[in-house]
Amino acid sequence: MTDFHAAGGVRPQFHGPVQDMRPLVLKGLVLTLVTLGVYRFWYQTNIRRFLWGRTEIDGDALEYTGRGMELFLGFLIALAVLIPLNVLIALLSFSGDPFVQVAVQLVYTFGLLFLVQYALYRARRYRLSRTLWRGVRLGQTGSGWTYAGLSFGWGLLTLVTLGLAYPFMRASLERYKVNHTWFGDQQGRFTATGGELFRKGVLFWLLLALLVVAPAAALIGFAASEAQSAVDMGRAGWLTILFFVAAAPLAFTLITIYQAVEFRWWANGLHVGPASAQSDLSAFAFLKTYLGFALATLLFSIATAILFAIVGAALGGTAALRQSGTPALVFTGITYLSTLLGYAALWQLYVVRPLWKKGFESVTLAGLGSLVAAQSPDQPANAFGEGVADALDFGAGF
Template sequence: MSAVISLTCPVCHFSKQVEVAVVPQPGTTVTCPVCKSLFPFQSEEPVALPGSDGVPPAAAAGASPSQAAPPPARSARRTARFEFTGNAREYFGIWIVNTLLRIVTLGFYSPWAKIRKRRYFYGNTLLDGVPFDFLGDPWAILKGWLLAGLFFTLYSFASRVSPLVSALLMLFFMGVFPWVVVRSRIFNLRNTSHRNIRFGFNPDYREAYRVFLWWQLLLPVTMGVLVPYIYYRQRRFLVENSRFGTTPFRFHATPGQYFRIFLPLVILSPVALVAVVAAIMLKPSAITMALPVVLFFVIYICAALYVRTALTNLTWSSTSLGDHRFTSTLRVRDLLWIYFSNAVAVTCSLGLLAPWAAVRLLRYRLERLTAAGAGGFDAILASQETQVGAAPEELGDMLGFDLGL
């Protein structure tokens, strides 16, 4: 009889018996036929040894049990979980002090506020029971903040005085943006540690300009068709150039997976827009004009939230570190409720519940993130790197760019 193993979805727990001869390689991304969730396949022991009659290969070849080679020893696979141990009351104390000191110092306390916030969130984020740590220097961030503030001030002044100068400044920033992305990534990862081992990032500037500038310039020509592929290339660049100590991260997704995620947004947006225009043209009134517009934004927000959630799940679930494969199982309905209730709570409390909303959202995201593999993270070796300035990160933050994973 043929050997079989059991494949189980970690999201809906659907299980199916599959023959060993047709199972994918360990680490391959598998799609659940029931809930359509993506998760990495992990090898399991088969129910029976491969062979037409269940006889071990060594015995079938005529070897005696004493001559058969013993099976190679391997570490048991286990799942390491992320968790957040902070709470809204503790973070509220940090948040309110940061807010007041920013106001009193006219913003000059921002670097210290940023460090306090990150150290709190990092220190309360645990992977396999061990917290992360952020080691950034507030004085380095202050220098970067001043440089970024100077650039932003020049651009704001130029946009009011000379459109030509402001356009030149914007072209200059577009030219240095890939460099900003790389340097910002180096600064953030270099100052992040886990188990006293720092993260790192390889400064591949040529590839950075290719994926963050050249492919972006092709968007108008292709009418946005390349958006999924560009997103895929950027995620792959950020993941594969990152490392934990001397161990690099790996990325296993394909462009086709990203194109499939964007399909609902591509289909629903034109349909909703046509419905709005048709309703306005057929019977123009206050209700017929307001209702389709509201419906359009509701559909667009839900579709956009689905795309963002699916992209996060796919990116994390396609990332591995050594023998460990990450899995993210965020659900759209959960995030829709969290975002909606957070917005209502923050608005009704005049912003005072913002710390509670931030802690709540982060806790949910970490609860749905795991890392499965053999052994632990203790064997990863540290690496030595030089310090990097914080100016690129601050410049990206002030102009509203998200440079994170």
């Protein structure tokens, strides 16, 4: 393995402490709530500008030039396309023929899954075309329909193989995306393989399968025994449920460790022209982040419960609120929305920001000098794909 530090490798740095991001998140979420969701396009844009602009590579920060209005217009265009389609599907589903109804539902479900993948690919193109480093724009070519077809086919194969085909699906889709990614006139290249990820992840798959199959098989075997009484069956059922509950933390740990392993595999396969990357992300990096979020969420939940209990008591208690009609509805609505707002803020501050920081700062980049002469031949892409993703409630992410 190449010694990237010895070869003059560069580590990105993220200069975005949580206290700097907190006002941006709180303002964005409150305005999103007040405007009934309309402001979320500008909020999402501001978050991206914060993350991009605080990420420094070899002394120069990334730049995000997207605008909230672009996302909003893309969303409206997507709605103009999707609403008539949904109306048509709804009308066809009212047909009295059961065969037609089933066929319409299947077409709608599979068509929606296909369209989601198309939209996510186009959304990635939009984000890349709004990202610059040292004045050079990133870009993405390729076909969203081709990517959607690949994703749909691999998804079916992964489902049939109970997840064993997932590493090969991941490698195939990443290869298509990265090989159609550009930094100016320098083309991306993805060299990691599905076989590598399979070898790294098969143990995780086996352990997770064991957590699911073992208690289920034990319960089925117990039920097959005619000698067991109803009381014994009830106890077996409760023991199975308790096992699944106790196994949940272990499954969560395995999944988060696997995410870190997969990220390292993905980053080590990235190349842009002669430049390449190597990650040394800790296997427990993501686990620590999610545990921190869980702790923050627990503390917030306790504080919120105490606060609203005090306010409720000051307003006359639960019985008085139930009899008050409209004030009770207002109090319940404020409680629900405030809590939801708090959880969303905690997610941005204690998951999105630290994962972005850990991901970038774990990578060493070699060969950046060869990218200095890169040019930006492509024009920025439109936001239609991201609008579709948002209209379908599949946020394009960051």
